[in-house]
Amino acid sequence: MAEFQNSESEQLVKRMRHEVTWSLDDLPRTVACAMNQGSDVTSMEFHPSRHTLLLVGTRNGESTLWEIGLRERLVSKPFEIWDIASCSAQFQDAIVKDSSVSITRVTWSPDGNSIGVAFSKHLIHLHTYQAPNDLGQLREIEAHIGGVNDIAFTYLKKRLCVVTCGDDKLIKVWNLNGQKLYTFEGHEAPVYSICPHHKQNIPFLFSNALDGKIKAWLYDNNGSRVDYDAPGHWCATMLFSSDGSRLFFCGTSKDGDSFLVEWNESEGAIKRTYSGFCEKSTGVVQFDTTQNHFLAAGEENQIKFWDVDNVAMLTSTDAEGGLPNLPRLRFNKEGNLLAVTTADNGFKILANAEGLRSLQAFPEQLQEALKADKTQSSAGGSTILQGQPKTQATKGPNRNGADPSRNIEKPRILEDLAHKANPWELSEIVDPPQCGVVTIPEGTDAPSRVTNCFT
Structure with a gap:
């Protein structure tokens, strides 16, 4: 019965997909803005519900939150070791020999309340996030020996967990307290990427190693349930479509042959191969998918687009120039914005007509509130929004020699204005201590008392 219902739902999804009319205008190809990050961008991801909030990780170990609607850097965190005494002697020796640490992957939790950051040496950092710009230290975990190549959140028994993989050929699963729940052994090469998923309420995980x-x-x-040979027999990443019904696989072989395929997960075979790549690449091609309908990959200083049901490339764009040979890219959840990396240590935001309207409609009053808050803060006064815990300064040595001035948090802005700017999703309040009452100083236009909920 379950198989029949699943098949019936898949057929319904297919019918709905074909009934929707798509056009090239739905693709985000217009340059809306360009941002200077200050270091080579290695990973990006939009917030799952605040569709203009972008998390960025860099080669110098800095993680940054950008509000695209304001073209503002909200907060930046340079790489620092939170507790060097708790780290292994092997890690400490590695840091002494070479203090450079880069970010390999940044990711949001599905609820948007947590951030995971994986580094090129041993560690992952977990942060709590509270709108609009509060990043708090949650957990530092020495997850692997060598580089941590990928990190992802998943739910196990309704509890949020973190999955990591690394150069030590292992995959590990952690709870948010830093306790290791599982270690998956069996790969014979460093594990390059992971892809957690659920089907019929059964959680599982795909992994890909450097031996393909x-x-x-x-x-x-x-142990592992399947053992397949990936196309290219080298580095690749996997992504499911938004509705979870289709799996896509993209990467590059050691010989430089890039590929993008739809993968039949039950048979372990290629279902569809998309065309349009150049003959040879000098690195690993990156991709993303959106709206159950489009695929995009960065290659030849361009962004290339496909319809998931058509192997021929739809179109491409050079985003007005300045892209690296293999740009990284990431759609927001709505698919109307696309972040792409640039060759000059930054990124551009591409948008379709809907995305441009959403950015232009970001209310001016939000910017005015931010400016007023900056003035008040610089004068030594309290911020407009009170009662929220401030992010504590990160402790420990700064191993990358980053400028401490980069660890800047933008002054807080009014929560009600932030919510007017976008229909951001609210988290369910299940714990009474999460709610509190704060008092606004007299003389403000706001009511004298407001209720502030911390999630």
Whole structure:
């Protein structure tokens, strides 16, 4: 019965997909803005519900939150070791020999309340996030020996967990307290990427190693369930469509042959191969998918687009120039904005007509509130919004020699204006201590008392 219902729902999805009319105008190809990050951008991801909030990780280990609607850097965190005494002697020796640490991956939790950052040496950092610009230290975990190549959040038994993979050929699963729940062994090469997913309420995980082996894992201690050869037999990443019904696979072989395919996960075989790549690449091509309908990949100093049901490339754009040979890219959840990396240590935001309207409609009063808050803060006064815990200064040595002035948090802005700017989703309040009452100083236009909920 379950198989029949699943098949019926898949057929319904297919019918709905074909009934929708798409055009090239739906693709975000117009340059809306360009931002200077100050270091080579290695990873990006939009917030799952605040569609203009972008998380960025860099080669010098800095993680940054950008509000695209304001063209503002809200907060930046240079790489620092939070507790060097708790780190292994092996890690400490590695840092002494070479203090440079880069970010390999940044990611949001599905609820948008947490951030995961994976580094090129041993560590991951977990942060709490509270709108609009509060990043708090949650957990520092020495996850792997060597580089941590990928990090992802997933739910296990309704609890949020973190999955990591690394150069030590292992995959590990952690709870948010830093306790290791599972270790998956079986790969014979460093694990390049992971892809957690759920089907019929059963959680599982795909992984890909540098030898081109794909494995699938259930969250138990019984080993991998499948062992497939990936196209290209080298580095690749995997992404499911938004509705979870289709799996796509993109990467590059050691010989420089890039590929983008739809993968039949049950048979472990290629279902569809998309054309349009150049003959040879000098690195690993990156991709993303959106709206159950479009694919995009960065290659030849361009962004190339495909319809998921058509192997021929739809179109491409050079984003008015300045892209690296293999730009990284990331759609927001609505698919109307696309962040792409630039060759000059920054990124551009591409938009379709809907995305441009959403950016232009970002209310001027939000910017005025931000400016007023900056003035008040610089004068030594309290910020407009009171009662929220401020992010504490990060402790520990700054191992990348980053400028401390980069660790800047923009002054807080009014929550009600922020919510008017975008229909951001509200988290469910399940714990009474999460709610509190704060008093606004007299003389403000706001009511004398407001209720402030911390999620």
